[in-house]
Amino acid sequence: SFLLTLAVVNDLGAIVVIAIFYGHGFNGVYAGAAVVSIAVFALLQRRRISAVWLHLVLACAAWYFMYHSGIHATVAGVALGMAMRTVRDSEESESPGERVEHMLRPISANVCVPVFALLSVGISLSEVNLGQSLREPLLLGIMLGLIFGQPLGVTLGARFATIVLRGRLNPQLSWWDVLVVGQLAAIGFTVALLVSQVSFVSAPGTLDTAKLAIVITNVLAICAALLIIRVRSRIIGRYPIGD
Numbered sequence: 001s002f003l004l005t006l007a008v009v010n011d012l013g014a015i016v017v018i019a020i021f022y023g024h025g026f027n028g029v030y031a032g033a034a035v036v037s038i039a040v041f042a043l044l045q046r047r048r049i050s051a052v053w054l055h056l057v058l059a060c061a062a063w064y065f066m067y068h069s070g071i072h073a074t075v076a077g078v079a080l081g082m083a084m085r086t087v088r089d090s091e092e093s094e095s096p097g098e099r100v101e102h103m104l105r106p107i108s109a110n111v112c113v114p115v116f117a118l119l120s121v122g123i124s125l126s127e128v129n130l131g132q133s134l135r136e137p138l139l140l141g142i143m144l145g146l147i148f149g150q151p152l153g154v155t156l157g158a159r160f161a162t163i164v165l166r167g168r169l170n171p172q173l174s175w176w177d178v179l180v181v182g183q184l185a186a187i188g189f190t191v192a193l194l195v196s197q198v199s200f201v202s203a204p205g206t207l208d209t210a211k212l213a214i215v216i217t218n219v220l221a222i223c224a225a226l227l228i229i230r231v232r233s234r235i236i237g238r239y240p241i242g243d
Contacts, residue, residue, distance in 0.1 A: 003184060007185065011191045015075060018198055030069035031071060034061075034062050037061040041083050059080055139209050143220070147224060151183040151186065176235065179232075188218070193211065
């Protein structure tokens with residue numbers, strides 16, 4: 001559950017970065033219309049009004065207005081998800097948020113995400129000189145940031161929570177487990193590709209270098225996670241957590 005929560009928060013942070021730094025020509029009228037659409041959507045959820053067609057119309061309107069406001073349209077999806085009611089009423093077997101999740105998860109996991117990755121990860125070999133790309137600061141920055149920065153940030157963040165916020169690590173876990181989770185968090189295609197696309201949309205060669213870095217990083221991150229797990233198993237085998 002910690003890894004899932006970490007992945008969600010990590011992706012939300014990326015969406016916020018996209019919304020703030022990669023907008024195009026902000027339009028206040030459209031932005032206001034998007035906010036109103038999302039607010040009405042949230043109100044329907046709070047009032048327990050379950051008209052599916054009305055929710056669909058408001059969701060499409062929010063996406064349309066957000067797109068034309070100059071803010072990246074993915075923000076509309078995040079806002080609508082946060083507006084969805086996730087607490088069950090006493091007479092409900094599942095909340096609206098759970099119903100929508102169960103309905104959309106197969107489509108998202110089996111269609112949308114694979115198609116997006118397939119269409120986005122294509123690297124034009126004519127634009128990329130592998131030897132030169134491996135010396136590019138951009139490629140090295142992405143790789144080092146994900147392979148070392150991600151696990152370091154997760155581990156230090158968890159350590160900060162235990163020291164400053166008086167949190168406690170589960171007695172069944174060790175800091176090696178936190179490090180493994182941090183390393184696993186470096187594995188991912190979709191959001192990294194999305195950020196790369198909006199960052200280097202006008203520079204195909206640079207975009208291909210960023211994609212190459214993401215692909216290489218995923219392979220290295222998997223290997224690093226397996227290595228940490230192996231080291232962790234040996235250390236825990238010698239010195240059990242309870243000792």
